[in-house]
Amino acid sequence: MFVADRTTLAQFLIEECRRLPDAAELPPVILDVALACKRIAKAVALGSLGETQGVAGTVNIQGETQKKLDVISNDIFRSSTEWGGHVAAIASEEMDHSCPIPDHYPRGRYLLVYDPLDGSSNIEVNVAVGSIFSVLEAPAAGRPVEDSDFLQPGTRQVAAGYALYGPATELVLTIGNGVHGFTLDPQLGEFILTRPAIKVPEETREFAINASNSRFWEQPVKRYVEECLAGSTGPRDKDFNMRWIASLVAEVHRILMRGGVFLYPRDSKQPLKAGRLRLLYEANPVAFIMEQAGAAATTGKERLLAVEPTSLHQRIPLIFGSRTEVDRIERYHHEDAPQQIDTPLFNSRGLFRANV
Ligand code: MN
Ligand code: MN
Numbered sequence: 601m602f603v604a605d606r607t608t609l610a611q612f613l614i615e616e617c618r619r620l621p622d623a624a625e626l627p628p629v630i631l632d633v634a635l636a637c638k639r640i641a642k643a644v645a646l647g648s649l650g651e652t653q654g655v656a657g658t659v660n661i662q663g664e665t666q667k668k669l670d671v672i673s674n675d676i677f678r679s680s681t682e683w684g685g686h687v688a689a690i691a692s693e694e695m696d697h698s699c700p701i702p703d704h705y706p707r708g709r710y711l712l713v714y715d716p717l718d719g720s721s722n723i724e725v726n727v728a729v730g731s732i733f734s735v736l737e738a739p740a741a742g743r744p745v746e747d748s749d750f751l752q753p754g755t756r757q758v759a760a761g762y763a764l765y766g767p768a769t770e771l772v773l774t775i776g777n778g779v780h781g782f783t784l785d786p787q788l789g790e791f792i793l794t795r796p797a798i799k800v801p802e803e804t805r806e807f808a809i810n811a812s813n814s815r816f817w818e819q820p821v822k823r824y825v826e827e828c829l830a831g832s833t834g835p836r837d838k839d840f841n842m843r844w845i846a847s848l849v850a851e852v853h854r855i856l857m858r859g860g861v862f863l864y865p866r867d868s869k870q871p872l873k874a875g876r877l878r879l880l881y882e883a884n885p886v887a888f889i890m891e892q893a894g895a896a897a898t899t900g901k902e903r904l905l906a907v908e909p910t911s912l913h914q915r916i917p918l919i920f921g922s923r924t925e926v927d928r929i930e931r932y933h934h935e936d937a938p939q940q941i942d943t944p945l946f947n948s949r950g951l952f953r954a955n956v
Pocket of ligand 1: 715717718719848882
């Protein structure tokens with residue numbers, strides 16, 4: 601088929617937003633994000649030739665060492681999206697606080713929050729990385745945008761998506777009308793609609809979790825994983841496979857394409873941090889995409905999109921994927937709740953086991 605027969609991202613957005621009420625200003629925002637992703641794809645694809653690998657010598661607000669490409673990707677996102685007049689402020693994994701767009705540009709109606717380079721520890725080993733973004737409504741004009749304006753539950757997202765820089769560059773998007781995937785045609789420089797109306801299979805035999813943390817897991821997660829590992833000899837009566845790419849975007853993409861479940865649950869490794877992944881620019885956009893693709897996302901105890909954020913860089917336990925598995929894991933959390941009594945005498949290693 602000639603490329604001329606295919607739908608571009610711009611055509612898709614303009615046609616979809618024509619049908620939605622009050623969405624006319626959304627296509628330019630998403631197209632600017634798409635441009636940022638194309639620029640980042642180009643930087644990533646140069647690999648060691650680009651002199652962009654290695655550490656930047658700085659640390660972000662979360663205490664993580666920034667790679668050069670983290671900083672470059674953040675600058676690319678910012679400069680690609682701040683000029684258009686449709687965004688009021690941006691927030692990023694790599695910036696301590698939100699940032700209003702410069703005064704010489706008109707202020708728009710949206711807030712943009714993003715993880716400019718997800719999975720950046722995979723850069724040196726040439727494994728897939730990505731970018732994740734979420735679009736929210738800005739407060740009415742008349743006062744400066746503050747960090748607290750970004751603290752909206754995921755149900756209020758207007759759009760969300762990610763780019764995956766793998767063997768091909770793909771952009772996956774929802775504006776609340778299902779999930780749609782686009783592949784970058786590098787000659788044309790356009791994202792072309794290649795996966796319309798993605799649906800996650802309800803049943804799966806694949807799970808993804810960082811098993812090196814297993815001694816820190818809570819009982820419901822231990823139970824779920826033990827049952828998967830027991831396979832056809834256990835209560836699940838079927839064998840499972842395990843996957844772990846250590847790049848959230850790549851895990852999301854695999855689960856969208858062929859089902860599966862991903863867990864980065866609450867654990868006791870760092871008791872002050874509720875989870876590993878960040879609510880506003882990792883968990884919320886992923887959860888919006890999952891629900892729009894017929895799958896589910898939870899903290900273990902509640903629907904992820906219902907969580908009321910309390911800070912810009914808040915971490916959250918995140919479990920998402922095929923609906924039947926997510927429902928089961930949530931059920932285990934509710935069933936096993938009494939076992940989390942916080943007294944050493946009654947936990948599973950105490951004198952009196954709470955659940956014998
Ligand atoms: Mn990330
Ligand atoms: Mn990142």
